Amino acid sequence: MKTIVLGVGNPILRDDGVGIHVARKIKEKINNPNVVVDEAITGGMNLLDLMTGYDKAILIDAVNIKNENVGEVLSFPLSSLSTTHSDNPHDASLMEALELSKKLGQENIPKEIIVVGIVLKEIPYIFGEELSPEIAKAVPRAIDLTLNEIKRDMNLR
Amino acid sequence: MKQILIDPITRLEGHGKIAIFLNDKGNVENAYMQIPELRGFERFAQGRRAEDMPQITSRICGVCPVAHHFAATKALDDAFNVEPTPVAKKLRELMYCGYYIYDHILHFYYLGGPDFVVGPDAPAAKRNVLGVIEKAGVEIGKEVIKHRAYGQKITAMLGGKATHPVCGLPGGVSKGLNKDEVKEIETMTKSCIDFAKFSLKIFDDFVLANKAYVDFILSDPYQLATYNMGLVDKNNKINFYDGDVRITNQEGDEHIKFKANEYHKIIGEHVEEWTYIKFPFIKDVGWNGFTDGKKSGHSRVGPLGRLNASEGMATPLADKEFKRFYETLGGKPVNSTLAFHWARLIELLYATERVMELVKDPQITSDKIRNPVGEPGEGFGVVEAARGTLFHHYKLDKDGLIDKANLIVATVNNAGAINMSIRNAAMGLIKDGKVNDGLLNMVEMAFRAYDPCFGCATHTLPGQMPMEVKIYNNKKQLYKIIRQNM
Numbered sequence: 017m018k019t020i021v022l023g024v025g026n027p028i029l030r031d032d033g034v035g036i037h038v039a040r041k042i043k044e045k046i047n048n049p050n051v052v053v054d055e056a057i058t059g060g061m062n063l064l065d066l067m068t069g070y071d072k073a074i075l076i077d078a079v080n081i082k083n084e085n086v087g088e089v090l091s092f093p094l095s096s097l098s099t100t101h102s103d104n105p106h107d108a109s110l111m112e113a114l115e116l117s118k119k120l121g122q123e124n125i126p127k128e129i130i131v132v133g134i135v136l137k138e139i140p141y142i143f144g145e146e147l148s149p150e151i152a153k154a155v156p157r158a159i160d161l162t163l164n165e166i167k168r169d170m171n172l173r
Numbered sequence: 174m175k176q177i178l179i180d181p182i183t184r185l186e187g188h189g190k191i192a193i194f195l196n197d198k199g200n201v202e203n204a205y206m207q208i209p210e211l212r213g214f215e216r217f218a219q220g221r222r223a224e225d226m227p228q229i230t231s232r233i234c235g236v237c238p239v240a241h242h243f244a245a246t247k248a249l250d251d252a253f254n255v256e257p258t259p260v261a262k263k264l265r266e267l268m269y270c271g272y273y274i275y276d277h278i279l280h281f282y283y284l285g286g287p288d289f290v291v292g293p294d295a296p297a298a299k300r301n302v303l304g305v306i307e308k309a310g311v312e313i314g315k316e317v318i319k320h321r322a323y324g325q326k327i328t329a330m331l332g333g334k335a336t337h338p339v340c341g342l343p344g345g346v347s348k349g350l351n352k353d354e355v356k357e358i359e360t361m362t363k364s365c366i367d368f369a370k371f372s373l374k375i376f377d378d379f380v381l382a383n384k385a386y387v388d389f390i391l392s393d394p395y396q397l398a399t400y401n402m403g404l405v406d407k408n409n410k411i412n413f414y415d416g417d418v419r420i421t422n423q424e425g426d427e428h429i430k431f432k433a434n435e436y437h438k439i440i441g442e443h444v445e446e447w448t449y450i451k452f453p454f455i456k457d458v459g460w461n462g463f464t465d466g467k468k469s470g471h472s473r474v475g476p477l478g479r480l481n482a483s484e485g486m487a488t489p490l491a492d493k494e495f496k497r498f499y500e501t502l503g504g505k506p507v508n509s510t511l512a513f514h515w516a517r518l519i520e521l522l523y524a525t526e527r528v529m530e531l532v533k534d535p536q537i538t539s540d541k542i543r544n545p546v547g548e549p550g551e552g553f554g555v556v557e558a559a560r561g562t563l564f565h566h567y568k569l570d571k572d573g574l575i576d577k578a579n580l581i582v583a584t585v586n587n588a589g590a591i592n593m594s595i596r597n598a599a600m601g602l603i604k605d606g607k608v609n610d611g612l613l614n615m616v617e618m619a620f621r622a623y624d625p626c627f628g629c630a631t632h633t634l635p636g637q638m639p640m641e642v643k644i645y646n647n648k649k650q651l652y653k654i655i656r657q658n659m
Contacts, residue, residue, distance in 0.1 A: 028217065028232050057232050058336045061279065061321070112283075116302055120314050143217035 019166060020070040020126075021046075022056045024063065024077040030140040031151045035076040038132070038158045042076075042166075045159075051166055064113040064125065073126040074165050076158060078151075079133030086137050087150040089157045091165060094129040132162050190643070191616060193599050197647040199606025203463070204596035205447060206620060212449065218578035223249060223549065223569050227341045230565065230580070237583075239272035239328060239338055240558035241565075243414065244580075246341025248565040251434070252552025253343040253573075260539040261345035266414040267358075267531040268331040268340060269556070273413060273524035274365055275324030276559040277476075277517050280624050281372060282317045285514045288618050289386060290379045297614070309375065320368040323361040327528060330354055345543030355532055362528045366490075369522040373494060376518055381501065390511040391502070394601035395619065398423050398465045398508045399590055400455060400472035403479030404557045405430075410487040411479050411523065413557040420455060421482045423467050425505035428455070433555035436564055436581070441470070452589045453581065463593050471589040474561025475623055476516035478587075481506035486519065488526035494519045510594050513622040549573040558583045560624045584625045594619040603644070606652075613642060613655050 023039025026032045036055050043053040056066050056075075067073040075094070084090070094110070117125050134154045147155070190207040211233065221229065227245040231238035243265060250257055257265070280286075283302045291304035299307075306314040331348060332338030340346050350358070380386045389395075400423070404416040409427075418436075420428045431439050442451035443460045454460045454470030461469040472478065486492040498519060499505050502512055531537060549569035556563055561583030568577040584591075598619040602609040644653040 026232060028229065029211070056336075057238075061283075062336050065322075065325070112301055112303065116306070116314065116318075119303065119306065120311060120318060122318075141211050142213040143211060144213065 017050060017071045017169060018069070019051045019072045019074065019170065020067055021051065021053045021074045021162060021166065022063070022066060022076065023054075024056045024059070024075050026057055027055070028143055028145055030142060030144045030146065031136055031148055032078055032140060033145070034078050034134045034136070034147055034151050034155065034158070035132075037147060038076045038134075038155055038162060041155070041159050042162055045163065046166065048170070050170065060110055061113045063110050064117065067126050067129070068122075069124050070126050072128045072130070072169060074130045074132060074162060076132045076162055077134070078136040079131065080137065081133065081135055084135045086135055087154045088135040089132065089154050089161055090135070091130060091132045091161045094131050130165050132158055132165065134158055191595060193596075193603070193642060193644045194649070195603065195606065195644065195646050195652065199603070199646070201596060201600040201603050202647075204599050205592055206595050207448065214580060215578050218567075218575045221575050223252060223567060223573050223575055224343065226565075226567065226575065226578070228337075228339060231338055233580075234582075237276070237558045237560070237563075238336055239269065239332065240556055240563050240583075241580075242332070242338045242341055243269060244554045244556045244558075244563045244565040246343065246554065247415075247433075247556065248552040248554030248567050249341075249343035250552070251554060252550055252567055252569050254547035254550065255344035255544050257345045258539075258541045258544050260349070260536050261542045261544075262415070263531050263534060263537060264331055264346050264349065264542065265341065267528055267537070268328050268338070269414045270524040270528045270531070271324050271327030271331075273324075273520065273559055274327065274528070275321045277521040277524065278317060278321045278324065278368075278372075280559070281514065281518060281521070285517070285621055285624070286375075288614075288621070289514065290375070293389070293614065293618060294611070309379075313375075316368060316371070320365050323365055327358055327361060330358065342543060343546050347542075349540055349542045350532075350538055352538055355538060358528065358532045362525055362532060365525040366522070366529065369518070369525045370490070372521060373518050376515055380515075390509050392601075394597045394615070395510045395594070396508045397473070397510055397590060397593055397597065398506075399593075400428060400458070400470070401478040401481035401506055402472040402474050402562055402586065403482035404555065404562065405483050406487060408487070409484040410492075411483045411485075411520070411557075412487065413520075413524070415556075418555060418562065419482045420472055421506065423506065425481065429457075433553040433564060436553065436555075436566070440581075450585055450588050453586055454589070463589060463596070465593060471593070472586070473590045474583055474586040475513060475559075476520050477507065477510070477513040478561060479557060480516045480519065486523045488523050488530065490526055491519055491523035494522060510619060510622045513624070517624075560584060561586050584623070587623050587625065591620050591623055591625060594622075606646075608644065608653055608655075616642065 021042055023036035025035040027036045039053055039055055056063055193204045194202045196202040227242045230241040230245045233241055287300040287305050290308055291300050332340035400420050402420045404412050405419045406412045406416045417430050419430045422428045440453045441456040443454055444451055458470035486495045551568045554565040563583050564581040566579045567575055570576045595616055598615045602612045602615055642655040646652045
């Protein structure tokens, strides 16, 4: 079983890059040929391309979820996010891309996609590589949840 | 006396927010769209190694990394006083056309096309690529996926990951092509040319063959008579990677042609109180508010802007389509915002033909891919991003570190026009205070045609753009809110 762990976000847009900060730490902790850790400064179709060929994908990303506190970390299957229509101005949404590949009979997409989401309320519009204190505090928990998620299927204990 | 800004004309925050203001009769007076401007780039870049800029700026935006990568590389050529080798220029252009192939395919089949192929009146949930496939067939879906992947592969063969290229260096590129790679690119490109032709046929069958759609494209709310801007070669034909910036007027004649480093002489920036965007305008025409016509210095960029600003395409099949485009839509310039979609497909065909020309060039496998750099100084770089003209401007200190950096991105070049297009679409749908149900859709079509890039924030999950239209009465009181995905 091959797993890909992707930090999703923009590493030069402050808190938006939190997923990438977490992925870099995971990369230091994991040494297993069946687990690949990478950075994805992209979304939608391009994101799906990066996951193709793996059995399982773990996406670490900033998420905006109503009624959750900033800095909260949640892990959930991607399928529990709802989507209706791609209003993303350029690129299809990841869900749309997934639905498309299923419809076209593409077989090598991951059977399981898990999101480790760090709750963010506002996407920063100022360049920078540092995380805000409340998001930085969430990083250790995001690392733990991601490692648990990796180990759950891999018996790496 | 100090001017007091009355709410809601404060700086609009968040993305996809549109404010429509009505007059005392309940008709549209103005409309504004918030295009989030990423701030603080100059400070962020200051003191960094100039050679890192092609990598750093390609991270600015998840949708046009290749455009930023080469605008930065070209600015570095200029800043280090070095001319890239002839083959390096060709390799860069080849890779650049690969980016156009996948980017334009994505826009037509996933974003802009569904409104037409599925129909502007279809429910929102159907107006996406899945709706296109439902209507046009699963086989077409497979072709779309395949050729988008080919475009990415061509880009990646020279640049590493298509989403994060490493290739451009001042004076050249880091990697050339071998004979096997050339062969592979040729095979993929042959298929891409056929696919581009096929895509134009889809446009013919689904759009042009339908009189109602053609009337819709030519309808008043979607007309905008601005100036047009784009890069051209020495014959005034479109070039995505290199050339002079040409601006044409409402008669289709050349207004001015200039080099990237003259940008600040030719183009001014107008500041409005409600947004961080500085609206570019042609200085010798002047700023005349959000109006179109000859006395107003707005210009449009992107596929339609480029076609209008040029005298044709430099490859045979695309040039034939270029002529047909103007014959069908009533001569040059075409001012119909929705014609961006057709123009984009003509450019797709050009990109595929151009890759073929470049890859068949006997010089393309040469290993003379880099020239040595000179002393650091100031540099300008310009390319045509898929969505319009993109400028990078750097000042380097004596150690080759960034002292000043400024970027003018395509969506900013189109910002004034996007606002006017939204206003005009809204005008047709709000009469005497009555808001037509189709408003959101028609407004969406107006700005989607430009393929605007709203910065890199759009990839945060769940990955959809929330859209909110707020309509205000003549007393600036909130009258109605229409929301989607919020």
